[in-house]
Amino acid sequence: METPPPTPDAPDVLANTEIAVRVKDFSLWYGTFQALFAVDFNVKQGIITSLIGPSGCGKSTLLRSINRINDRLGYVRTEGVIEVLGKNVLDSDVALPQLRKQVGMVFQRPNPLPLSIRENILFSYTLHTPDARKRTKAEKDQIVEEALREVLLWDTVKDRLDHSATALSLEQQQKLCIARLLPVKPRVLLMDEPCSALDPEATAAVEELIWQLRGEYTILMVTHNMAQARRASDECAFMLMGKLVEHADTAEMFVTPRHKETADYIEGRYG
């Protein structure tokens, strides 16, 4: 990584108004239980959008619909449209591997695969590179190093790349879980409360890392930590009981919320 990381408040990023993820009139049912109600939501490219709201309001559900990982459950039904880079990902002909290559996901609890650090970084890359087997070791080493450098983990783990990833600290695991997405150059990163399993120090470190990825990737981050939303996102969307109530610039939303529910939540009157 020769290029310096983008400075925290690079103004050019915000000038970009292209939409990376467009959610239109989207509803979702778990069996007969409706979890999302006609959500309309546009996520701008290259910035960090945070998704806040009380527990159980459907933040994870919305996030997990964008890469269709909710499909795994087998009893989920949806209506509406979710466009990622212009393509409706709910179409039946969408190739899920391709979609998930473009849209990476970071989970609430760090979930490195029970493989070595190196294998974790190369996992996605190998899946999505048809001739990955033919790549030389040097090329792969280069990929591993780049990814780990980008998440500021290289110096800590460079001497134990063949050790099990599950032996790392939670903070390191979560950084690794971000790093392993990068070699396939995703466009969008979905993060579901990426810091909630971490202690305050680790949270700060991972937040800082996420801030550094801003600009290069479109980031949609769920959080129930309002301070985090406030300091670590450009735009903010508030959800309540399966509906998207308000979506605005973070600074604006926290100072002058347009809806009473938003104000109540921000002031801590919900769980």
Next chain:
Amino acid sequence: MQGIMYLGGISAIIFIIGIFVFIAKEGLPFLFGAFDLKEFFTSPRWIPTSENNPTYGALALILGTASVTGMAMIVAIPFSLGAAIFIGEFATGKTRETLKILIELLAAIPSVVWGFIGLTIMNGLIIKLFNVPIGLNVLNAGIILGLMAAPIMTTIAEDSLKAVPDKYREAAEAMGATRWQTIRRVVLPAAKNGLVSAVLLGVGRGFGETMAVLMASGHSINIPHSVFDSVRALTATIAAELGETAVGSPHYGALFTLGILLFIITFLINLTADLVVRGIRKK
């Protein structure tokens, strides 16, 4: 309640030690008498009933057991792994329950019934299909034994797949892995220990099985050169000959020595399986 369990545990240990002592005691006089270590392990001549020159070469019997067990694993490993992967990773709801019950039923078939199937159906089938003079051979006994070992192997393998946390599958699929890629690259490596111990237990079952092998293998002393050769297994030899020997005779002692050998082999296999399983828990 605790007392009963304690008693049960103690008596199990006493029984095992008792059995071993008994087998050893019956085998020892022979071991220190007519026994010839080199002959035992290198000669295929098992002629214990000869009037003037009885020989006790167990090589053919050992190879008989090994070849049948090997054949059985060639059948059972793909079968049980495939079944475990299908049941554990793909089947849902009714299909899954039905399959599990079916596997349990398969495990409940008595070995003499398996032997009977080998003796009749499989025998005829092998003769017809491969155009060989007899169908009671390594192939027949191996297939029968493989089918017998597969259910328990399937159950253990499926348990070890189920023990792999779902978060790993989710993580892999979220990176765009297909179900198969997830299984191959994540689930199977993570379940490796359990799978290895499933195979080892299957091998142990193969070494110890008697009746079905006796009936399906042809029971003739041979060093097998192809799967169509009849062979004789260690276990089957003991079962078939023990009733006709005089207690205390060298032949009697020799059969017990075969017993000691079997005991040691199965003990080692089970011990390895156990250690491998322990390896999983530690992780």
